[in-house]
Amino acid sequence: MNTKLAIFASGTGTNFVALADAITAQQLPAQIVLLVVDHPDIAVIERAKERNVPAFYLNYKSFPNKQAAELALVAKLQAASVDLILLAGYMRILTPTLLDIYPKRVINIHPALLPNFPGRHGILDAFNAGVTETGVTVHYVDAGIDTGEIIQQAVVPIEAGKGLAALETQIHAVEHELYPTVLAQLITTED
Numbered sequence: 685m686n687t688k689l690a691i692f693a694s695g696t697g698t699n700f701v702a703l704a705d706a707i708t709a710q711q712l713p714a715q716i717v718l719l720v721v722d723h724p725d726i727a728v729i730e731r732a733k734e735r736n737v738p739a740f741y742l743n744y745k746s747f748p749n750k751q752a753a754e755l756a757l758v759a760k761l762q763a764a765s766v767d768l769i770l771l772a773g774y775m776r777i778l779t780p781t782l783l784d785i786y787p788k789r790v791i792n793i794h795p796a797l798l799p800n801f802p803g804r805h806g807i808l809d810a811f812n813a814g815v816t817e818t819g820v821t822v823h824y825v826d827a828g829i830d831t832g833e834i835i836q837q838a839v840v841p842i843e844a845g846k847g848l849a850a851l852e853t854q855i856h857a858v859e860h861e862l863y864p865t866v867l868a869q870l871i872t873t874e875d
């Protein structure tokens with residue numbers, strides 16, 4: 685049976701598209717049953733519509749606190765029988781209210797070689813640090829900022845003279861390859 689995925693995103697959704705395309709190409713035995721967003725007007729919602737994936741807007745501000753918001757989200761995930769949650773540019777920290785219900789079932793992709801350069805600006809921070817290599821990390825999510833157990837990493841060299849824009853393009857290309865590949869491995873190993 686196909687693994688049911690929920691993708692959480694806050695922005696453009698290029699990773700959402702890469703995952704959806706891998707499913708269509710039968711490289712990933714899964715189906716995306718829900719997109720979760722924390723803003724009502726972001727590009728990823730259009731990408732989901734084009735693919736008939738329902739989007740759920742979690743308006744955190746309409747709840748008294750984060751715990752109440754996450755409980756509403758869990759109800760939605762359970763109603764959709766979600767097996768695995770994939771963060772793809774989701775700019776919120778999840779708490780044990782949700783994480784304890786999905787142990788080892790929440791995964792994130794980060795554009796740097798964790799534990800180096802966690803946080804919102806992984807590519808820029810690595811670039812500014814002058815390191816000779818950075819990369820992409822797929823990891824389990826815990827309640828910290830990009831601190832969960834690492835599943836797999838891919839290295840991207842930063843050659844002298846490479847500009848930030850070129851590095852960003854390369855990192856994103858690696859992400860779009862790595863995320864579906866790692867998931868396919870995880871899902872097939874579990875079957």
Ligand code: GRF
Nearest residue numbers: 695696697698699773793795
């Ligand atoms: C990606 O670089 C991902 O690693 C980071 O946020 C970005 C999301 O991009 N966590 P997109 O919305 O998938 O295009």
